[in-house]
Amino acid sequence: MEVHHHSHHPKKLKEYLQEFLMLFFAVFLGFMSEYYLEYRAERHKEHDYLVSMTKDLKADLDDMHTKDQTMDELLLSGMKITSIIYKPNWEDSDVDSLYLNSINMVTRFITLNFSSGTIDQLRNAGGFRLILNEGIVAKITEYEKGKQLIQVQQEAMMERWSKVHHMQNKLLHLNVFGQPDRTGKITLNRDELNKIISQTGKAFLTSDKNTFYEYSNYVNVSKGYVAFYQIMCKMQQQKAQELIKLIEQELVH
Template identity: 40%
Template sequence: MEVHHHSHTARKKWTHYFWEFVMLFLAVFCGFLAEYQLEHKIEKDREKQFIQSLVKDTKKDIEQCDSLYRQNKFSQTLCDSLLTMLSGKEIIINSYPAYKLWGSMIGYYDFIPNDGTIQQLKNSGALRLIKKQEVVSRLMDYNKITETIKIIQSGMNTYLLQQSKKTDLFDAARFSNPNDRSNVPLISSDRKLLSWGYEYISLWKKMLEFLNINIENTKNKGNDLPKSVNKEYHIK
């Protein structure tokens, strides 16, 4: 009769299990590092994209500021001409030039900031992607001044609603006469009425001046932002 003996498997040493653990740990750790590096690269790429977009938006705003500044300066010149007419005696005899000038100089072009990128950064919480604090500070300063311009323009729009009071000064009904459009007479030659018109235009001119001061500030802060970006990120 044959007797079968069970074969015994050699027991593994503890060092074998130790190295298995080390290899498993390294595999998991390397996977974690790879994922971390990938996320870091994605965030860096997004940061760069946001920065480039911000610079483009700002440059467009600066171009807009230059145009609006010139237009407002021209309107201020028209204000001076109208103020001269309102304070003179000629307007009693011939008020049509003043009426025509009033209609052409009251109004302005809105400054509409290209703020899509900054609003996306603020609303989505992506502002944290901008790591350079100097750039963030410049960006917030710039956003603040553009918001200030919006408030100023809102006040100017409210003031413009009073333009209907121009009919308190000029007899616009006469202008509808196709046989005589050479003149739009005053409702009254009362100097108090002319003084009201003078005060209205004077204040409008001051509003244009104040708007231009803030447009100039916007341009200056807008120029500071690309400089800061170029310094911190070497992006032009």
């Protein structure tokens, strides 16, 4: 029996090159496909972060706008208190005003409550690397620094606020206040105050003018801290508006 041996011709260089190129392009295309999918996933995450950040900023703006109006009320109350204290004689309307504006000074909530959900996610998940627009990252950083400065001012303001409250405890009969009305303002029970006046001969815990002047000083100091806090609030509003505008421009692209 004859055995036929098949001859194996060595591959030409061109065939090796073709096989190499086919393998190279297969690996390259696989790599590019994976890279593109990862890129698209990160861009979706970036989009979600920016949308969420915009919502947080708008919530901050709403809170700052409301608190800004309340700060105006508080500052006006402080001015009225000082004006009345330095009057030589007080009428019944002055006494009522002193009571109501004093309680207004310590029951108006003006501290800002910033939304932190998105910024916390960006920090904890390393999400800042996903935001490609360096201008947005810079603005976010600037906004966060503003929040930190406001927090420092807020703590100093609350310390002065507590002193105002302490002085009120030396001057006011706090049991003459009624329940807050629908707008949240506390009412004065004049009948209760008249009863106290008939029993003690005076509308306050003391008639010492120097104590009232001291109270006025604390009120004025507190007003100063509130006024500066309000300025910082307005500056933060501006930063929020600029950041929202920048993000919305980015989301359009």
